[in-house]
Amino acid sequence: MPSPAPILTPEPHGPALASLSAVHRRRGPVQALDGVDLALPAGQVTALLGANGAGKTTAIEILLGLQPADTGEVRLFGRHPSDLAARRHIGVMLQQAQLPERLQVGELLALTRSWYPQPRSVADCVALAGLDGLLPRRYGRLSGGQQRRVQFALALCGRPRLLFLDEPTTGLDIGARQQVWHAIRSLVADGVGVLLTTHYLEEAEALADRVVVLDAGRVRAAGSVGEVRAQVAQRRIRCTSILPADVVATWPGVRAANIVDDQLVVMAEHAEPVLRRLLDADPQLGDLEVQRAGLAEAFVAMTTTADVMAGSRQEAA
């Protein structure tokens, strides 16, 4: 088992728009953040990845001033996040925020624009977020994808220099997702910094300049998409087979084996020896597919290694 030593590339150059330095935060019995450093530069998309409970939400809420850090320093445009003047430079899309259902889209947009000194024009917001024809509609009568686009419009209506996007494309169809990606790319090209969290790892791969992987309140890896993916040189083997997953999981060189959609999915250090053994053990094996691990697997491998570590520490104790 290779050592899971976190590889941390140096923070990007240029002053950060917002940062966490050695931030700790305990929530009840859980150490939600355990010494996290995070810097959000201008003109880049930083993707924050991690399983549920890894500390993503806590990190975002501390950066937004929604909860305090126990120790460590939080900076938003050089100020404390509770400072209204600092928050005038940010736009926010929260994953769990539902807007008032009985207000029309245009009313919500007018309200949010009033909070900023130099808001984008309504026409620009409509164009960037794809709200054509939605302004007179009530928010509660929109589809989930349309609601998500309204939230995106509210996030960018104040001409923010830093955007917090928590799961921005959940519930969007492919076309709408492409439109949001396009809007994010054009904002970033104008120098806007973005903090993105997402469950769609292809979204992080498509958009992110930098990836930060959080696990159990610590930064497990940080760097470009390529650098993080290179941490895990594993292959994913998919096939239809009668072999039980729990048996395959015990084979040497196999990291994990599961049944997904009636198919056997094996994560392996090296594909070839495992393939040889699979074909020997099940001559009927079919639908074979071998892939290089994407960001999703890189990330799962990192976090599961940490779980194994935690488990062995407990056994030792």
Place this chain on the structure above:
Amino acid sequence: METAFDTGPGVSLWRCYLLDTRCELLRLLREPMYIIPTLLFPALFYVMFGLLLGGRGSSEAARYLLATYGVFGAMGAGLFGFAVTLSIDRERGFFALRRALPAPPSAWLVSRLLIAMLFALAIVLELATLATVFGGVTLAAGQWALLWTITVLGALPFCAIGLLLGSIASANAAPAWVNLLFLPMAFLSGLWLPLSMLPGIFAKLAPLWPAWHLAQIALGVTGQVGGATPLWLHLLVLCVVTVACCVLALRRLARAV
């Protein structure tokens, strides 16, 4: 909440108040389950108990209930307007989003206070019309103005209680909590019928309820005060309740996400 009055260049606080008030008003007006009970029930009860049942023969009941149903209406506007909308906004994350975005914290409070007072005003004007046209109630112009002012400002302590309830209760539980507080307090404070018509224990307990104190002030205008408690004591109780509930609620809201 420490930067409530810092808006900086380019952001007009008045515009924020105006748009917030407009949005909140539209939300409420589009919610029939809220608007009908709040704006129409006090007048409906007044017609039934003040004019049809109690009003026969004398305008004494019509006068008494004019003052107390105004208090009843102001209570409802304050309690429901704050508790229910705050609990919903908290639970659905809109409150957190507003806090993360640069919404001036005072705008939330100011807009809802204005609306509660506006609804209280609408209710007392409905009652005044019914009382003069059908109840034969006559008051001097100064008395009317004083009664309306007391009732409209009287919504504030109940806004504060609603704020506290809304900062604690879930969106599902908030209406139930408000009703649990609202209806018994209205009865025990003599808003529906004078406490002198009930066993003595009710009059002894009455100083516990903020609504009783407000009702005593309002009845002072129509000349129907039951007890001998001085005016300043009623005002003091209402101020203490308002400040205490506001402090507790704002502390809770500052902590909670």
